[in-house]
Amino acid sequence: MGRSAQLVQSHWIDGDWRLSEAVEGIDVLDPSDESLLAIVPAGTPGDARRAAQGARGALPRWAATPLKQRIAFVERLAGRLADRADELAEVITAEVGAPVTVARQAQVGLAIAMTASFADLAAGFAFEQRVGNSLVLKEPAGVVAAITPWNVPLLLALQKVVPALLAGCTVVHKPSELTPLHAYLLAEITAECGLPPGVFNVVVGTGEGAGADLVRSPHVDLVSLTGSVRAGRQVASMAAGRVKRVHLELGGKNASVVLEDADLRPAVAATVDQMCFNSGQACLQWSRLLVPADRHDEAAELAAGLAGSYRVGDPRDPSTDLGPLISDQARERVRGYIRGGVEEGARLLAGGGGAPEGCERGFFVRPTVFSGVRDTMTIAKEEIFGPVLSIMPYRDEEEALRIADDTAYGLHGAVWSADLDRAQAFARRMRVGQVDINGGPFNVLAPFGGVKQSGIGRECGLEGLAEFCETKSLQLPLEVAEPVGPRLRAHAI
Numbered sequence: 001m002g003r004s005a006q007l008v009q010s011h012w013i014d015g016d017w018r019l020s021e022a023v024e025g026i027d028v029l030d031p032s033d034e035s036l037l038a039i040v041p042a043g044t045p046g047d048a049r050r051a052a053q054g055a056r057g058a059l060p061r062w063a064a065t066p067l068k069q070r071i072a073f074v075e076r077l078a079g080r081l082a083d084r085a086d087e088l089a090e091v092i093t094a095e096v097g098a099p100v101t102v103a104r105q106a107q108v109g110l111a112i113a114m115t116a117s118f119a120d121l122a123a124g125f126a127f128e129q130r131v132g133n134s135l136v137l138k139e140p141a142g143v144v145a146a147i148t149p150w151n152v153p154l155l156l157a158l159q160k161v162v163p164a165l166l167a168g169c170t171v172v173h174k175p176s177e178l179t180p181l182h183a184y185l186l187a188e189i190t191a192e193c194g195l196p197p198g199v200f201n202v203v204v205g206t207g208e209g210a211g212a213d214l215v216r217s218p219h220v221d222l223v224s225l226t227g228s229v230r231a232g233r234q235v236a237s238m239a240a241g242r243v244k245r246v247h248l249e250l251g252g253k254n255a256s257v258v259l260e261d262a263d264l265r266p267a268v269a270a271t272v273d274q275m276c277f278n279s280g281q282a283c284l285q286w287s288r289l290l291v292p293a294d295r296h297d298e299a300a301e302l303a304a305g306l307a308g309s310y311r312v313g314d315p316r317d318p319s320t321d322l323g324p325l326i327s328d329q330a331r332e333r334v335r336g337y338i339r340g341g342v343e344e345g346a347r348l349l350a351g352g353g354g355a356p357e358g359c360e361r362g363f364f365v366r367p368t369v370f371s372g373v374r375d376t377m378t379i380a381k382e383e384i385f386g387p388v389l390s391i392m393p394y395r396d397e398e399e400a401l402r403i404a405d406d407t408a409y410g411l412h413g414a415v416w417s418a419d420l421d422r423a424q425a426f427a428r429r430m431r432v433g434q435v436d437i438n439g440g441p442f443n444v445l446a447p448f449g450g451v452k453q454s455g456i457g458r459e460c461g462l463e464g465l466a467e468f469c470e471t472k473s474l475q476l477p478l479e480v481a482e483p484v485g486p487r488l489r490a491h492a493i
């Protein structure tokens with residue numbers, strides 16, 4: 001490629017680039033051609049401590065900064081992100097392997113829209129509320145460790161950082177060690193927007209290293225993690241030592257359920273499209289397509305035809321639909337699931353474990369469709385995190401609901417029906433945090449998050465802002481409180 005790898009030796013701490021103590025570096029690869037993009041420091045306990053101390057030191061002033069000024073900062077941030085959107089998208093294409101179109105729209109475009117939405121929401125958020133004779137305050141939760149994955153890195157970082165800053169918290173961000181480069185740009189941009197030193201810090205390193213150091217730090221009050229269930233369990237158990245608040249956005253094994261009266265073609269097309277988004281590396285991916293048994297074969301044929309038409313290849317080519325997976329390890333994991341699906345008796349209709357044509361270098365796999373998948377098979381149960389769709393027949397709606405809910409996860413789902421009321425009735429019964437009905441689009445204002453092992457808490461919308469607040473009630477004497485009725489008066493002791 002003729003690019004020279006970048007050598008980074010610093011973290012963004014207290015408003016400046018501070019040399020890391022690390023002697024070890026982490027290689028950051030371009031997953032589309034396996035070339036070395038950068039070497040970044042594997043943050044040490046000392047690095048994490050300095051960052052957390054920086055955030056702790058900046059907390060009192062930032063928490064006392066008037067909301068108007070915090071909102072003004074976020075508005076400047078949204079503007080500056082937009083100014084540098086092309087550069088951010090280029091970095092995300094390089095480190096994630098996301099096709100340029102996906103990087104510009106779903107990765108950076110959505111991140112900017114989400115940032116702007118929080119500025120509007122904060123202006124109307126009830127930071128103070130009168131309830132009877134009490135004044136209920138929403139105060140900053142304190143120092144936040146924002147730990148993020150590599151798949152949609154900028155959006156998922158801003159989904160934590162922006163509401164945390166609006167709530168008056170200070171932040172240490174630890175991006176995934178696989179994709180840290182966008183975080184350096186984000187640090188630069190926050191400084192360009194005039195954020196005081198220490199309010200936002202970035203420490204790069206592994207999960208078990210810098211990530212765990214932050215979780216255990218006495219200076220960190222709240223850990224907000226987006227990642228795997230494995231990391232969620234580890235973080236929750238480490239945080240339990242100090243009874244520290246945790247907010248977990250974890251994996252999903254989401255079902256797209258086509259009810260018997262639905263128009264099959266658009267439902268299948270949207271499901272295949274969503275399954276392929278970001279090469280299947282999305283927590284809200286619909287990895288299972290549930291169809292009435294008598295329409296299974298028709299759905300399978302449609303899905304296989306569509307999956308075969310997607311272009312896999314160079315993410316810098318605007319005509320590419322799917323880029324590579326993030327790493328060699330990820331590709332091996334996905335290939336293992338594909339082999340397992342065949343061994344367990346599912347029918348492989350499209351794709352498979354081999355490299356797509358012309359993709360000898362890079363961590364590519366082909367969009368893969370299995371039909372005749374039974375609920376007991378591993379590909380129907382576990383999060384694959386690659387472009388693999390399992391088509392599953394069901395007999396009636398009760399069985400569809402049982403299959404849809406029969407995983408350890410509960411993040412997302414979809415329902416398709418000719419009757420909106422029927423679709424809504426089904427969606428209300430699903431045990432998940434969010435459901436798209438007949439292709440209803442993602443909404444940055446709506447809370448997002450999971451139940452069961454998909455996590456604890458919500459991001460986006462007013463609930464996403466409330467996650468970064470602590471609640472305090474001030475009980476005012478009844479004489480000065482606004483008139484309270486006899487029932488409330490009876491509660492006063």
Ligand code: NAD
Binds near residue numbers: 147156282283411454
């Ligand atoms: P991961 O769990 O390996 O890593 C996520 C982040 O956690 C990284 O920054 C990592 O360094 C850190 N980490 C790992 N172990 C840690 C530990 N013990 N202590 C502290 N930090 C630790 O996940 P990944 O491979 O980067 O991302 C893929 C996973 O993320 C998938 O399961 C996907 O479903 C999930 N995800 C969820 C959402 C959501 O909103 N629910 C969004 C995107 C991705």
